[in-house]
Amino acid sequence: MKTLSIKDIAVEAGVSITTVSFIINGKARDKSISEAVIKKVEKIIAESGYKPNQIARSLRTGNSNIIGLIIEDISNSFFSRIARLIEDKAYKKGYKIIYSSTENNVEKAKELINMFKSRKVDGYIISPIKGLEEDIQQLLTDSKPVILFDRSLPGLDTNYVGADHFKATYESVESFIKQGRKKISLVTTDIDVQQITERLDGYKKALVDYGITYDENLVLKVYFNQEESETRAQMEKLFSNVETDAVLFATNYLAISGLKVLKQTKIKIGKNLSVIAYDDHEVFELHTPGISAVQQPLEEIAEAIIQLILRQLSSKTKLDNEQIVFSAKIIQR
Amino acid sequence: MKTLSIKDIAVEAGVSITTVSFIINGKARDKSISEAVIKKVEKIIAESGYKPNQIARSLRTGNSNIIGLIIEDISNSFFSRIARLIEDKAYKKGYKIIYSSTENNVEKAKELINMFKSRKVDGYIISPIKGLEEDIQQLLTDSKPVILFDRSLPGLDTNYVGADHFKATYESVESFIKQGRKKISLVTTDIDVQQITERLDGYKKALVDYGITYDENLVLKVYFNQEESETRAQMEKLFSNVETDAVLFATNYLAISGLKVLKQTKIKIGKNLSVIAYDDHEVFELHTPGISAVQQPLEEIAEAIIQLILRQLSSKTKLDNEQIVFSAKIIQR
DNA sequence: CTGAAAGCGCTTACAG
């Protein structure tokens, strides 16, 4: 069975394809098509199961009702949850989401943007990485709606939705200090993105404010692409060599690796060592003992992103950029 | 800056768009375009940053180099990991993946298939649900490559890649019995999909084979869409009312809810109660004590799926359908 | 060795 085209419908209804097109697109009343014709054509469409070819429509109109979502890694629960929420919300407004992971690889990210461009997506939601500045600037120059989230990119004037990472790590360290901890370690990654440096800055600032000198030896920067075994070895070293009494993990996957390491040692979490993980995860609630975590308001973040992009998509004029920053909560367990 | 078209390149190079098209598509040698022209055109393309409009290409050729992936829920780690693996592998072969979640909602799933159809995706990878039989049959009739995974749909003759769920739960129960457990409970969902019923069947058969009578009261079927609090209440009842000494969870999210419930009780996992979870999850490794889990070979499943679909995409003739079933492993912790 | 032209399936300015 060949798929139907608008022409088939027009022929069957005995009208022009123009008329059919107006009806499909809800412009029939505008164009004062007679009720009788509308009814007849709608009936034929419903009975035949005809669906307009979106490719042809996109080629003609230049847009697609698709929003491109570019994230770091779909298998990280922070991103998969955000993706799911955004997908749900966009879907209700008639937009589809296509998403893909950059894996912090600039080349892959550029290709993704190009792919989305050549597919004529209507807007972009991007969790960006360094090296993408030009490509994103180009999208802005082409006046495509762009929302950055989780982290922004210095030097780009865009919409942004995220959490206050600085404040969250500041308060995490503060809570360690109030528990009487002195040797507070930070395990983070080497990737040079804003939300990671903010987390480091919050950590440093809190130490200084509470009169603790910043000690480089207490900070472990893990390479993003290294094997987990290597990461574990580095953590083992960190935990054994110094009398660390608290550790803040800057990402949930680092915290998970860290907990695996700690499980092998005699270190008692909560007793010898306080732990906070950045970005909550089911592991932390179920862990014995429970692991405290920084919880970003995922639902609110997703909602803000989708509201922002929808507003831009439906606006004819260029809107002012907005920066929306939510506070993260520390869940004490 | 207007985006460039093939015409712009042709004008600039002083050749026809036909020639440019041949060069872009690597048919230049075939069509015996002179080396000089090839060089010149390639240079202009590289310098201008021209990218062919994929929409126009799709409209013309009828395909898109896109594979549609339809899964149950991207925020479930089983699916997000599979998605990530498939994405990686497809990407290396020049295919892009677009994916979306059905949430076990037939209407949404049908719409997704329609959306993918109207976007002219080249092939479909689907983790199906009941009620999709006709839509999938239609894809097959249109001779689109379709790979079902995780579960097949009775009555459809398609390619399928999955794990032997029956065997996995059979062996799980067997391992309980060998530990001396007698009152073995199953917590599963009410969704009527093949991989879930197979898990129930394996459970039943193992009991029978070992001379234990099947007791309905030991089986809890949780509604897919119910609140987690409700699920927890049901589990509490199950765990308290009977002298259950082992529990097999048919999905990882049920196991996670169950562990939360058990954490509140004085039941000692491993001592009073043996636990196995279906589909591994980071939670289980880190849990104290470790939770045994059925581990499907994700990497092999993803590889098989992608091999199958690529073979079909590149074949001119209709290939025989293949059913590939992997054994799952029980990880004892 | 290369090009003119048809056509993929739509939308829309224009005409009547």
Place this chain on the structure above:
DNA sequence: CTGAAAGCGCTTACAG
């Protein structure tokens, strides 16, 4: 109240 026709940016059979 309705339709003929141009055009979105490609690919490819055909012709020379």
